[in-house]
Amino acid sequence: MGTASSPSSQSASSESVLDCDVLVLGGGPAGTWAAFEAAAAGARVVLADKGFCGTSGATAPSGTSVWYVPPDAGRRHAAIVSREALGGHLADRSWSARVLDTTCQTLHLLGERGYPFPLDEAGAPIHVSLQGPEYMRLMRKLAKGAGVSIRDHSPALELLVDEAGAVAGARGIRRQLGDLWRVHAGAVVIATGGCAFLSRALGCTALTGDGHLMAAEVGADFSGMEFSNAYAIAADFASVTKTLFFKWATFTDEDGAVIPGAASNGGRSVIARHLGNGRVFARLDLADDAMRASMRTAQPNFFLPFDRMGIDPFSQRFPITLHLEGTVRGTGGLRIVDETCATRVPGLYAAGDAATRELICGGFTGGGSHNAAWAISSGRWAGRAAADFGRRVPSGGARRGAGTVGLRDAGARPFDPAAAARRVMGEVHPYERNYFRTEGRLTDALGRLDGQWAALSASAASDRNDVLRAREAAAMTAVARWMYRSALARTESRGMHRRMDHAGADPAQRHYLTSGGLDEVVVARRAAPALPADMASGVAA
Amino acid sequence: MIEIISAARCTGCNICVTACPTNVFAPVPGGAPRIARPDDCQTCFMCELYCPEDALYVAPTALAPQGLTEGDMPATTLLGSYRAAIGWTPATAANRAVDTMHRVLKGD
Numbered sequence A: 001m002g003t004a005s006s007p008s009s010q011s012a013s014s015e016s017v018l019d020c021d022v023l024v025l026g027g028g029p030a031g032t033w034a035a036f037e038a039a040a041a042g043a044r045v046v047l048a049d050k051g052f053c054g055t056s057g058a059t060a061p062s063g064t065s066v067w068y069v070p071p072d073a074g075r076r077h078a079a080i081v082s083r084e085a086l087g088g089h090l091a092d093r094s095w096s097a098r099v100l101d102t103t104c105q106t107l108h109l110l111g112e113r114g115y116p117f118p119l120d121e122a123g124a125p126i127h128v129s130l131q132g133p134e135y136m137r138l139m140r141k142l143a144k145g146a147g148v149s150i151r152d153h154s155p156a157l158e159l160l161v162d163e164a165g166a167v168a169g170a171r172g173i174r175r176q177l178g179d180l181w182r183v184h185a186g187a188v189v190i191a192t193g194g195c196a197f198l199s200r201a202l203g204c205t206a207l208t209g210d211g212h213l214m215a216a217e218v219g220a221d222f223s224g225m226e227f228s229n230a231y232a233i234a235a236d237f238a239s240v241t242k243t244l245f246f247k248w249a250t251f252t253d254e255d256g257a258v259i260p261g262a263a264s265n266g267g268r269s270v271i272a273r274h275l276g277n278g279r280v281f282a283r284l285d286l287a288d289d290a291m292r293a294s295m296r297t298a299q300p301n302f303f304l305p306f307d308r309m310g311i312d313p314f315s316q317r318f319p320i321t322l323h324l325e326g327t328v329r330g331t332g333g334l335r336i337v338d339e340t341c342a343t344r345v346p347g348l349y350a351a352g353d354a355a356t357r358e359l360i361c362g363g364f365t366g367g368g369s370h371n372a373a374w375a376i377s378s379g380r381w382a383g384r385a386a387a388d389f390g391r392r393v394p395s396g397g398a399r400r401g402a403g404t405v406g407l408r409d410a411g412a413r414p415f416d417p418a419a420a421a422r423r424v425m426g427e428v429h430p431y432e433r434n435y436f437r438t439e440g441r442l443t444d445a446l447g448r449l450d451g452q453w454a455a456l457s458a459s460a461a462s463d464r465n466d467v468l469r470a471r472e473a474a475a476m477t478a479v480a481r482w483m484y485r486s487a488l489a490r491t492e493s494r495g496m497h498r499r500m501d502h503a504g505a506d507p508a509q510r511h512y513l514t515s516g517g518l519d520e521v522v523v524a525r526r527a528a529p530a531l532p533a534d535m536a537s538g539v540a541a
Numbered sequence B: 001m002i003e004i005i006s007a008a009r010c011t012g013c014n015i016c017v018t019a020c021p022t023n024v025f026a027p028v029p030g031g032a033p034r035i036a037r038p039d040d041c042q043t044c045f046m047c048e049l050y051c052p053e054d055a056l057y058v059a060p061t062a063l064a065p066q067g068l069t070e071g072d073m074p075a076t077t078l079l080g081s082y083r084a085a086i087g088w089t090p091a092t093a094a095n096r097a098v099d100t101m102h103r104v105l106k107g108d
């Protein structure tokens, strides 16, 4: 496509049409890094976000620790190896090394561009965490400064494909204006985040798996969807999840008795079991005065709900819950086929939580850090590759919308998005179905989810007021089916995937699971990288 | 959940209408925006950070509103408390570079 630095626009009937080299869907860390990188490579870039780029997504309202290790071969090796068992030995050392390298360089770049990293006693910046509001405000500014055209409140509804089946743009709605948009692009990056199934976890409302569905509709597939049952601890009245802080908690039952074995790490299932029978309380009384002060300035938003309820979380007990974070702090997502973060569909790339993170953390993300590092790294790689690809695609040519459910009339039955969403939530939120998985409960849930998909597929198209909600409900239904079908196929417990009827890891199942398909969901095995020599002995694979 | 827009403080700049990631507000010509879709609020507190007048109050409860109105406006120490804590007011700008997460991550 041309060399102009800004996207060119024209109007066609009721849709505004934009022409560019790279379209990025999603404006969280992954999307903004992808857009920044693509624009820096000379591409004309449009970024469309469902919400506001800068406040939307899982990072913006939160604080994130980042997997940052200085360029020291020994320390990096140790950092990589230390997490392998937790992830069920599915991570790939070469990908981990690439991510550490790119993340480190990028955090230094952020500092140069004005991110106010705290300083140590010697005056050197400390790079291990980023404050969400500050980070994402800066990312918006950097993307804009690089020439990216940002479209807020513009959720994508479907991808466009050319006659050869390559991805060639997307179509969506401008929800504050009530009209449609259409972007023709040489390449598209899916950076729409994970799927948290409308749980109340902080920053997760926009994350309904829309990009997963759009990508599946053009033939992309997934990996690791069984690693999708992350639950995080929060006060039961609040949205703010920060499991890390509960390391200093004492967990008690209704009567104030300490619950044996309950812990934020390694004892979360005990909490889940207790929540099945009654309330669980926490008090962060194990933190000393210095730690209490550090926690306050590390993450002020954690304390907002407590301060506003008049509760001192260090001295008073408060009821807690576990919010499902689904694939956001899970590791499954779109399968990428090479180091550029390309999917198997020409012209389509995936980055951040929308993509699988198994390559660097296997089946468990633990206390985070890896996801933020992955969003940065995969975003930059996908943006660069999409720019190279997108700029070579000739503009013009016929394009058709690839969307299915909710967009095309397939029957007379009306589509009730709120009811459909509630039904998916009922299948994936409950601990007894998703945390403690069994063949029987997964099969039952799949029967109902398959039925819902079939019903939605035979429904009428939604009108403009309902179409976003309809697509979100369809996406959550599809994601739940890839999740549970994968969970059924993995007859062992590995990473965060826990089968009550198959305790422990089975050495014969140290493989990846590919999943995909819409009307018919299929799951297949792929070999995991060979165990490194220093791991091959003594490891229960 | 978002519960109060103080008509007394709000200048009608509509920044919150744009900045809210879940599109909770609707602009009202010549006045303070309306909380048009409270059920979509994800209790993320971002609107408080972006409001230059500290005119918004997000109640701490994420599942149900507390039923506050402007008459129940909380103590002024809570209005804008988050914006001040992260260093987004002129008086507290030094807080931007205060991040003790590294101590929490190390600490045991």
Ligand SMILES: Cc1cc2nc3c(=O)[nH]c(=O)nc-3n(C[C@H](O)[C@H](O)[C@H](O)COP(=O)(O)OP(=O)(O)OC[C@H]3O[C@@H](n4cnc5c(N)ncnc54)[C@H](O)[C@@H]3O)c2cc1C
Binding pocket: A025, A026, A027, A028, A029, A030, A031, A048, A049, A050, A051, A052, A053, A056, A057, A058, A059, A060, A062, A063, A064, A065, A066, A067, A154, A155, A156, A157, A191, A192, A193, A194, A201, A202, A203, A204, A206, A207, A208, A210, A211, A240, A241, A242, A325, A328, A329, A351, A352, A353, A354, A367, A368, A369, A370, A371, A372, A373, A375
């Ligand atoms: C409470 C919490 C704490 C966390 N803490 C940590 C941590 O300490 N360390 C760590 O590494 N990770 C952490 N994570 C995970 C981390 O936040 C994510 O990995 C990271 O945000 C991923 O970035 P992303 O850009 O892929 O997705 P997101 O930041 O979620 O952004 C996705 C974007 O896509 C947009 N979008 C969605 N659908 C559409 C659509 N149809 N059209 C257009 N746009 C769309 C959304 O509006 C959003 O802006 C945490 C997550 C949560 C929920």
Ligand code: SF4
Binding pocket: B005, B009, B010, B011, B012, B013, B014, B015, B016, B017, B032, B033, B050, B051, B052, B053, B054, B055, B056
């Ligand atoms: S940002 Fe604040 S001042 Fe501006 S319209 Fe919203 S509430 Fe009013």
Ligand code: SF4
Binding pocket: B001, B002, B019, B020, B021, B022, B023, B024, B040, B041, B042, B043, B044, B045, B046, B047, B048, B058
């Ligand atoms: S708390 Fe978040 S979701 Fe709720 S109104 Fe404010 S910005 Fe919007």
